[in-house]
Every structure is written in structure tokens, then in C-alpha cells.
């Protein structure tokens with residue numbers, strides 16, 4: 001059987017590797033790394049109602065070479081952008097053409113957790129996985145007995161690594177349960193004859209308790225396959241070949257997930273240069289944000305007026321012929337055009353302030369022609385109510401989140417919109433830091449999600465949090481400057497995944 005051959009080759013490989021890197025040294029290096037990881041692989045696999053582990057795989061014994069051209073880092077980055085929960089990386093060299101460098105480089109590049117996919121028969125390989133940056137290892141029931149599975153799973157736990165324990169039939173599922181697995185994967189491929197039957201994981205699902213993460217592996221290809229898993233209480237799919245053969249992995253994952261049935265509003269914040277306006281107009285977000293608070297993105301009232309006027313002018317020029325053809329071109333300026341075409345919706349403008357007075361807020365909003373003011377300071381409910389009495393512009397309240405209670409405290413606020421951002425001791429916003437979105441799991445009011453949103457996490461943000469809108473600032477910058485290419489890429493991702 002092929003598995004016996006792989007295990008024999010693995011024994012030889014591990015022996016050779018031990019000659020090159022002494023087990024004592026590898027163990028010491030692994031033990032020197034933090035073990036209080038919080039098991040990000042497991043956390044990620046529970047984050048959404050359905051999650052994908054996407055595999056970086058060059059070849060397999062059953063299919064031969066899958067990817068002649070193998071830009072493994074680009075593939076991994078694309079999986080992250082697409083919204084994969086985790087990435088599986090083959091390190092087995094003889095049969096799967098894997099390599100430790102794939103794991104090392106991918107783990108140090110992406111922010112999502114990485115699984116070492118290999119044939120683990122020796123503790124040495126678990127220490128290696130830790131040193132190479134993995135968050136999880138694969139343990140295969142067909143290669144190990146229950147005492148060894150248990151010992152390896154416990155060792156992985158002690159290092160802060162999760163174990164995906166793979167089974168193929170009833171007996172092996174029982175072995176996985178007996179070794180205390182918290183994640184059980186059922187391989188739909190029979191390693192004896194390579195036949196694939198997606199129903200295999202469905203058939204074995206009921207043998208595993210609900211509190212164990214259940215992964216269906218191999219042979220999955222279509223949205224219908226995924227629906228079958230969902231219908232049978234299976235929340236994770238591990239897929240390799242299907243993704244490897246897809247030229248556009250973002251589109252592929254969106255297709256497998258199916259429609260989101262909503263499109264979040266998008267606010268692009270911290271626009272401070274007229275040069276950026278064409279990219280914003282082309283991207284067509286719902287809101288453009290201008291920062292009036294002290295910040296590297298701060299604009300004066302005069303600069304803001306120019307930016308808003310330029311935005312409306314360029315927007316009208318670009319879209320009026322399509323969206324308001326009757327009056328296109330007759331108005332003298334953009335303000336006049338908007339007045340003459342009340343149904344023509346340009347990009348709305350939001351001013352970002354920290355602890356500004358009510359009078360100043362009203363004056364600036366009028367002068368700049370803002371549609372909303374976003375309050376990022378210590379403004380309380382009484383302040384918001386006082387402000388709302390003096391202006392018709394929308395009032396948004398930004399709240400820094402450390403716990404669910406921080407959001408809950410604002411549930412009854414009279415603010416027109418709540419915006420949740422990452423907590424920072426010294427900064428009021430624009431930090432590029434992400435907070436724990438699970439704090440918003442129970443929050444039942446529309447809100448804007450901010451804080452470190454970028455192209456690599458927006459797909460998961462939309463699918464996991466389903467916010468009313470997404471607010472992005474540093475995520476569309478390079479070296480602190482707004483980047484037209486990032487604005488474009490971000491927009492394409494949101495359009496591809498949310499519809």
C-alpha cells in the first residue's frame with residue numbers, strides 16, 4: 001500500500017534530517033518559542049459557520065504533478081485574501097513534492113494559521129513544525145496507534161500546536177476520539193486505492209461529538225459538495241487540488257461560499273490629497289473620510305473643502321452621463337449638479353473628529369459640506385444629543401473595543417451610526433490594529449467595522465461579522481500614503497466576495 005511506502009520513506013528522511021539538525025537542538029529551539037498561542041488554528045476553524053482550510057500542494061501520489069508552476073507564496077497570499085481560515089502546507093518531499101521552506105516562508109508571510117501536512121511518525125517532526133512556524137500538525141490514524149497519537153497530541157498541545165487527527169473509517173474515528181482529538185478530519189480518499197467518496201465524511205459525522213471540530217478532507221469540488229457538508233453538520237472543508245487548479249482563488253472561494261446576500265457599505269478614510277481622488281472616484285466607496293483630528297492624515301478646513309469639491313466634481317463628471325443622463329453637463333458646478341439631480345448619489349463625506357466642540361463641528365460640517373461627523377474622542381450620549389439638535393448631518397460615534405461590554409454600552413445611543421475600532425492606549429484611531437471581532441457576536445444594531453481592515457482580512461471580516469459597513473484607512477496605504485493600487489485591489493475583493 002502507498003501509505004506503507006510513504007511511512008518507510010519518512011523514516012529514512014527523518015533519520016537523515018536528524019543528522020543535519022540534532023534533535024536536542026530542534027527540541028530546544030521549539031521549547032524556546034511561546035507555547036501560550038491560544039491555538040489559533042482551532043479558533044479560526046470555529047470563527048465562521050463554515051470554514052475552509054486551503055492547501056498549498058504541488059503534487060500527490062494519486063494525481064502526479066498538480067502545479068508545474070508553483071509560486072507557493074503567492075498561492076498562500078491569495079488564499080488569505082480569499083478568506084481561508086487556515087492554510088495547509090505539504091512538507092513531505094518524496095511523494096507530494098513538499099518542502100520545509102514552503103511552510104517556513106508561508107507561515108512568516110500570512111497572518112492566518114498554517115498546518116504542517118506531513119506523515120508524522122516521530123516527535124522530532126512536531127518540534128520541527130513548531131520551529132518552522134506552524135500552528136497545527138496532522139496526525140494520521142492509519143500511521144500511528146492510539147498511545148502514540150495521544151503522546152503526539154499532548155506534545156503538540158504543550159507547544160501550543162493544534163492537532164488535526166485524520167481518520168478514514170469507523171475504527172480510525174474511534175482511535176481519534178480515544179486519543180483526545182479536538183479536531184478530527186475524515187479523509188474522503190481511501191489511501192489504499194485512492195478512490196474518493198465525499199459521503200464518507202458525511203457517513204462518519206455522527207460518530208463525533210459536536211464540540212469536536214469535524215473536517216471533511218479530499219475530493220471536494222463544488223458548492224453542492226459544500227452544501228452537503230453544511231446540511232450534515234460539517235463545518236470545515238480541507239481542499240487542495242480544486243483550489244490549486246483554480247486560476248482565481250478569491251473567485252473560487254466566493255463561488256464555494258455562495259452569495260453573501262448583502263453588500264457592506266465601504267468608507268475609505270484619511271484621504272488627504274487631491275491626487276487620491278481619481279482612485280476613490282473609480283472605486284466608488286459609499287463614504288470618503290477626512291480626518292480633522294490631529295493625525296498624519298489631518299486636513300485643514302480649506303483642504304477638506306477642496307477635497308470634497310473635487311470629489312463631487314470628478315464623480316459627477318465620471319458617472320453623470322450614466323446615472324443622470326437627462327441633466328448631465330448643464331450644471332455650472334458639482335454642487336449645482338447635485339441640487340439639480342437629487343437622485344444622483346455621489347460618495348458621501350465623513351469628517352473624523354476628536355473632542356471637538358458642538359459649535360465647531362456644526363460650523364465645519366456646514367462649511368465643508370459634510371454628510372456625517374464621526375466622533376472619535378470622549379464624546380458621551382449627552383454630547384451626541386446636543387449635537388443632533390444643532391445639525392442635520394449624521395452623527396457617528398466611534399468606540400474602541402476591548403470587550404463585548406464596550407459595544408453594548410452604546411446599544412441605545414442616539415448616534416445615527418456606531419463605528420467599532422481597535423482599542424489603543426494612546427491613539428484615537430487609524431492605528432491599523434485589529435480587535436477581537438467575536439466581541440460583536442451578540443451586538444444587534446447596524447455598525448461600521450474599523451480597525452486594521454485590509455485586503456488580507458476583509459473577506460473574513462464580511463463573512464464573519466457581517467457589518468453594515470467597512471471602514472478602511474491604513475489598509476489602503478503604503479508607507480503612510482494612500483496607494484491607488486491598494487484602493488483598487490481592496491474594492492475588487494469586496495465586489496468579488498460580497499453580492
Ligand SMILES: O=C(O)c1ccccc1N[C@@H]1O[C@H](COP(=O)(O)O)[C@@H](O)[C@H]1O
Pocket residue numbers: 269270289291293294295296297298352353354376398419421428429430431432433450451452453471472473474475
Ligand atoms: O486615521 C486617523 O489618523 C485617525 C485619527 C484619529 C481618529 C481616527 C482616525 N481614523 C479612524 O480610525 C479607524 C481605523 O483606521 P485603520 O483602518 O485601523 O487605520 C477608522 O475609523 C478611521 O476613520
